[in-house]
Amino acid sequence: MQISYFTERPYRGLNEDEILKNKAYFAVSNALFDREQAANDYNYYLDEYCYAEELGFDAVALNEHHGNPFCMGSVMNVEASILARITKKVRIVLIGNPLPVLKHPLRMAEELAEIDLISRGRLVTGWVRGAGSEQFFNNANPAYNREMFNEAHDFIVQAWTKPGPWRYEGKHFHYRHVNPWALPYQKPHPPMWIPGVLSPETARWCAEHRYPYLGLGTALGPTCDLWDFYADEAAKHGYQAGPENFGYLIPTFLAETEEKAQEIGKNFVFGGGQNAFSRPEHTLPPGYNSKGAIRMLAKHPGGSWLGVSPEKLRAHSDGGRPDTTDFDTVRQKLLKGYGKAQKNLQLLIGTPESVLPKAKTLLRVLRPSIFVFFNIQGPVGDEDRKTSMRLIAQELTPQLREYAKEIDLVDPFERTPGSVAYRNGVTRDPVVDREPLAALGMAG
Amino acid sequence: MANWTEQKAHIAEAELTLIKGGSGKPLLMLHDELGFPGWMKWNDELAAEHAFVIPLQPGFGKTPRLEWIRSFRDLAGLYSMAVREMGLDPVDVVAFSAGGFIAAEMVAADPKIFDHLILVGPMGLKPEKGEIWDIFPVTIRTHLRATVADPGTTEFGEIYGGEMTPEQFEAFEDARAESARIGWEPYMHNPSLPYLLRGVKNASTLLIRGAEDRIVPPGCIAAYTKAIDGAKSVEIANVGHRPEIENAAEFVKIVQEFLAS
Numbered sequence: 001m002q003i004s005y006f007t008e009r010p011y012r013g014l015n016e017d018e019i020l021k022n023k024a025y026f027a028v029s030n031a032l033f034d035r036e037q038a039a040n041d042y043n044y045y046l047d048e049y050c051y052a053e054e055l056g057f058d059a060v061a062l063n064e065h066h067g068n069p070f071c072m073g074s075v076m077n078v079e080a081s082i083l084a085r086i087t088k089k090v091r092i093v094l095i096g097n098p099l100p101v102l103k104h105p106l107r108m109a110e111e112l113a114e115i116d117l118i119s120r121g122r123l124v125t126g127w128v129r130g131a132g133s134e135q136f137f138n139n140a141n142p143a144y145n146r147e148m149f150n151e152a153h154d155f156i157v158q159a160w161t162k163p164g165p166w167r168y169e170g171k172h173f174h175y176r177h178v179n180p181w182a183l184p185y186q187k188p189h190p191p192m193w194i195p196g197v198l199s200p201e202t203a204r205w206c207a208e209h210r211y212p213y214l215g216l217g218t219a220l221g222p223t224c225d226l227w228d229f230y231a232d233e234a235a236k237h238g239y240q241a242g243p244e245n246f247g248y249l250i251p252t253f254l255a256e257t258e259e260k261a262q263e264i265g266k267n268f269v270f271g272g273g274q275n276a277f278s279r280p281e282h283t284l285p286p287g288y289n290s291k292g293a294i295r296m297l298a299k300h301p302g303g304s305w306l307g308v309s310p311e312k313l314r315a316h317s318d319g320g321r322p323d324t325t326d327f328d329t330v331r332q333k334l335l336k337g338y339g340k341a342q343k344n345l346q347l348l349i350g351t352p353e354s355v356l357p358k359a360k361t362l363l364r365v366l367r368p369s370i371f372v373f374f375n376i377q378g379p380v381g382d383e384d385r386k387t388s389m390r391l392i393a394q395e396l397t398p399q400l401r402e403y404a405k406e407i408d409l410v411d412p413f414e415r416t417p418g419s420v421a422y423r424n425g426v427t428r429d430p431v432v433d434r435e436p437l438a439a440l441g442m443a444g
Numbered sequence: 445m446a447n448w449t450e451q452k453a454h455i456a457e458a459e460l461t462l463i464k465g466g467s468g469k470p471l472l473m474l475h476d477e478l479g480f481p482g483w484m485k486w487n488d489e490l491a492a493e494h495a496f497v498i499p500l501q502p503g504f505g506k507t508p509r510l511e512w513i514r515s516f517r518d519l520a521g522l523y524s525m526a527v528r529e530m531g532l533d534p535v536d537v538v539a540f541s542a543g544g545f546i547a548a549e550m551v552a553a554d555p556k557i558f559d560h561l562i563l564v565g566p567m568g569l570k571p572e573k574g575e576i577w578d579i580f581p582v583t584i585r586t587h588l589r590a591t592v593a594d595p596g597t598t599e600f601g602e603i604y605g606g607e608m609t610p611e612q613f614e615a616f617e618d619a620r621a622e623s624a625r626i627g628w629e630p631y632m633h634n635p636s637l638p639y640l641l642r643g644v645k646n647a648s649t650l651l652i653r654g655a656e657d658r659i660v661p662p663g664c665i666a667a668y669t670k671a672i673d674g675a676k677s678v679e680i681a682n683v684g685h686r687p688e689i690e691n692a693a694e695f696v697k698i699v700q701e702f703l704a705s
Contacts, residue, residue, distance in 0.1 A: 287621030
């Protein structure tokens with residue numbers, strides 16, 4: 001079992017009204033950026049990752065977003081480089097580099113090789129397509145997003161494994177001289193874990209490449225469906241998927257008392273939380289989703305395959321929500337969502353005692369061998385953040401590790417993903433356990 | 445209402461869907477970046493003396509997407525082949541918005557392909573002043589509303605009003621995706637096009653712009669009149685980017701007079 005620590009590194013100096021006024025984090029004007037605040041935050045978060053190492057987390061996870069106070073990591077590889085040097089044993093997991101929007105896979109291969117070398121082989125590198133808003137921020141053509149993702153990935157693997165120099169003439173990328181001097185410390189290259197919000201195309205691609213798939217706090221029922229889909233695809237490629245193929249990231253906040261945890265935990269919906277990452281018009285750029293996904297969205301807008309809420313889809317076709325300046329009403333709605341997300345186990349809030357059974361349920365249902373704790377959002381102080389980390393590491397994690405052993409959650413370092421052969425004609429092993437969903441009112 | 449039909453034609457190695465209707469001298473119509481909106485009043489008016497040929501752009505739903513088309517110039521090449529294979533050249537053309545971009549690329553490559561060239565609120569050239577409105581970071585509904593000065597216009601409501609059906613949503617998404625694929629960067633213009641248009645001599649060209657157009661600024665019209673020798677321009681008052689919808693009578697009058705010249 002790999003227990004990982006993750007934070008979005010929220011910018012903590014923004015008045016919530018500014019986000020509500022903008023109806024999203026993305027596109028809040030950087031006229032509101034405070035350099036001193038940001039300098040403090042960046043340095044604090046690096047220290048916080050070191051603290052995670054001290055506490056015994058197996059890995060620290062970083063991500064990247066652009067033009068967005070929701071996440072300060074706009075160039076994740078810079079932070080990863082620093083951590084490669086100042087940490088000693090923790091794995092550095094990138095979830096992940098947005099290949100299509102960065103548009104320079106050779107440079108990416110070089111950057112990551114350096115990080116892996118400096119850390120002496122502690123890098124786990126993941127790839128993402130980049131959120132919709134990032135297509136606009138980086139002026140990356142969304143209609144070619146999937147193609148560029150696939151091509152950039154294939155190129156990087158080649159750049160790390162095929163002796164150079166060689167020439168590359170692809171569809172979207174072209175290089176005259178591929179011969180990066182620095183190659184990754186790990187042979188043939190660092191492991192790759194792929195985060196996602198339940199796009200079947202990404203799951204199919206992961207299964208094909210035998211890469212573990214990490215659900216990013218996705219709803220339990222649809223996540224079970226996607227795990228099954230992955231496992232079916234894996235069987236087509238001749239292997240039996242298992243816990244080593246799956247990871248799950250869960251927003252979590254613990255405190256010494258239930259009341260305090262519940263109060264501070266509300267910061268997960270600060271400014272609207274993840275649902276307010278970007279406005280509908282920035283979430284669904286043209287051509288970003290496949291035709292099949294668009295068809296499914298158009299006919300079943302209640303579906304959650306793409307991480308797009310029905311409200312966002314409606315707004316996309318009807319022109320957006322009416323303007324409102326009644327932020328108190330908005331906040332009340334957000335708090336309702338906060339309660340619902342806890343009930344659905346998409347948020348873990350409480351004391352170690354109250355959260356343990358919920359975390360165990362997640363492990364039992366989804367059987368992930370990579371479990372990532374996502375720390376609180378919003379302007380929460382350092383001490384409260386660290387208390388939550390300490391409680392997770394010292395009071396929750398030991399019991400989860402025991403439970404993981406009990407139910408045999410073998411991780412990708414213990415068993416190579418894709419290494420268990422699947423025999424044609426035999427029913428594949430189950431990868432999820434839906435039984436507890438009925439008690440949670442999520443069966444079906 | 446004139447008789448119009450939808451036909452499939454294997455043209456220029458593509459399975460192109462064409463709308464055909466009316467009678468008389470052929471009139472090629474190139475629709476805009478939102479796709480063919482259906483047969484409209486102005487089509488009806490002109491169909492008495494003109495035989496419309498309306499290709500539905502590859503990737504917009506009816507005509508399959510062609511993998512090799514990666515720019516408006518590529519698309520113009522396909523349409524030029526289609527015009528030649530159908531034996532239409534030189535043909536009259538009326539082209540709207542991004543369709544105007546396609547027509548401009550066609551005439552730049554083959555100055556004799558059109559008899560009369562009518563560009564309505566055309567994209568394709570970097571405006572001398574201002575910017576072409578960005579259609580991509582907005583919702584479909586916002587985009588639609590921005591195309592007209594008065595969303596209360598009856599025919600606009602008939603075409604785009606009411607709740608959007610899943611089929612309409614998918615069609616708009618197809619159109620937006622394909623427009624992004626070929627027009628994302630540089631945004632809906634080609635920096636080399638004005639230079640190539642300077643080689644077009646004696647083409648009978650008319651530029652039409654709605655005075656309240658929020659999509660294509662006057663600077664685009666200025667760039668076209670500068671690039672195409674002898675191009676004339678006309679502005680229709682109180683209408684936006686869709687003069688053919690908001691003032692069909694005036695639009696038809698202008699087009700008829702020009703085509704008769």
